Amino acid sequence: MDKISIAGLILGITAIVFGQWLEGGHIASLFQLTAFIIVMGGTIGAVMLQSRLDDFMAGVKMAKWIFVPPTHDFRRVLTTLVNWAQHARRGGLLSLEAYVGSEKDVFVKRGLTMLVDGAEPETIRRALELDVDAFEARARAAAKIWESAGGYAPTIGILGAVMGLIHVMENLTDPSKLGAGIAVAFVATIYGVGSANLIFLPISNKLRHHINIEIRRREMMLEGLVTIANGENPRLLENKLAGFIL
Template sequence: MDRLSLIGIFLGLIAIVGGQMLEGGTISSLLQLTAFLIVMGGTIGAVLLQSSTGSFIMGVKMLRWVLMPPSAALEPWVKSLVNWSNTARRGGLLALETPLMGEKDPFVKRALQMLVDGAEPEAIRHTMDLEIGAYEEKHRAAAKIWESAGGYAPTIGILGAVMGLIHVMENLTDPSKLGSGIAVAFVATIYGVGSANLLFLPIGNKLKQIIASEVKRRELLAEGLVAIAHGENPRIIESKLRGFLV
């Protein structure tokens, strides 16, 4: 659980609601279903229009990373790579079949399989680099839906405000209907700007940081596994990999 993200979400919401109450307002005045439908519906529609099905679905699934991100610890992988290097040094690359059978990470499993099969180090490096590049491109495209939502939401909020003002102008002769139109106008703007800057844009940036950490982990694994394929000394491999921990 990423407590910092949880604290950030609650702090942002409390600041807005608390500020509203300190000014003498009520929470109910910020709850406007019409404004919510305009902003959220319009924003989702715009994001759907610009995104592929795969990117949109993956972007929604990645939302869980905001609170439960994959582990970014590199130290355990350095230790594993050094152990694998020692194993290969003592018993040859075929001795890596044992860790291969117990490995759950598909990326690592494929690379270990290539090592056991006796693939050339250059072929292993090329394959892993292709996988890293494809992973980064695919996940960045998915994370981009949140950045896009952060760009569209304020504009849709302004659109909702204009629609509310149109409603006000149409009912100038009926004071009883003016309040609802003005409420939609101002609350739609709050929903648009607030959701963009408190949720969508921060979520997009958070996901990009997580993707960068995952790419770094894979680059460390590629460097270590290729070094094992070259038969480098385990101590040299460890020294090289610790450069990723800085």
């Protein structure tokens, strides 16, 4: 559980609500269903319009990384690679076949299978580099939906504000309806700007951070498998990959 993400979200929202109360405003005035529907519905619609379905769904699923990020234990990866290198040095590359069946990571399993099958080191490198590039392209496209939402939300908030003001102008002769229209106008702007800067853009930036770490892990595994294929000393492999450890 990523505690700092939870704390940041709570702190950001609490600061706004507390500030409203501190200034003598009514907290209930910050909760306007009409403004919420306009801003969130419009933002989601705009993001869906610009995205492929696969990217949109992947981005929604990836949001769980904000609170439950994927584990990236680089020291464990290094230990695993050194262990494989030692086995390969003693029993040959075929001795690693026992690890293929138990490997759950599709990327690692593919590289390990090529290694056991006796593929040339450069062939392994090219294949895994293509895999890394494909993963990066998919992941960044998925994460981009949150960045896009952060760009659209303020504009949709302004649109909601204009709609609220139109409602006000249409009811100038009925003072009882002016308050609701003005509330929607200003709260829609708060929802647009607030959601962009407190939720959507921070989510996008954090997802990019996790994507970069995952790419780094895959590159470390790639270098390790190629080094084993070249038959290098396990100690040299350990020294070579130590720079990947964050």
